[in-house]
Amino acid sequence: MKRLVSTVVVLGLLASASPAFAASGSESKGSAAPVAATYDFSAKAAGIEALVLKDQSAARQARALSVAPARQAAPAKKSFWKTPWPYLIAGGAIIAGVLIANKGDGGAY
Secondary structure, three states, rough: HHHHHHHHHHHHHHHHHHHOOOOOOOOOOOOOOOOOOOOOOOOOOOHHHHHHHHHHHHHHHHHHHOOOOOOOOOOOOOHHHHHHHHHHHHHHHHHHHHHHHOOOOOOOO
């Protein structure tokens, strides 16, 4: 199913990018000769200069804010149940129960 969906998506993108489906606004209905389109590929037209200036100012602000060292996080408190104490307490209770049960005349039962 994924292969079918991806194939349909790729074919749709190829069809939409083909020159046959491209809309050209420079041609008029009455002219027989095609008009050559001019494109401006300069950095100024693309807005790259503004992006570079914006990135530089953001980097300056980040450096200004990160001058102070970050506060260290407090170490997480270790859980009581992850220590050996519950096992020692349970073992002591079992040993005490066995000793109390065997102390009398009747044995363990």
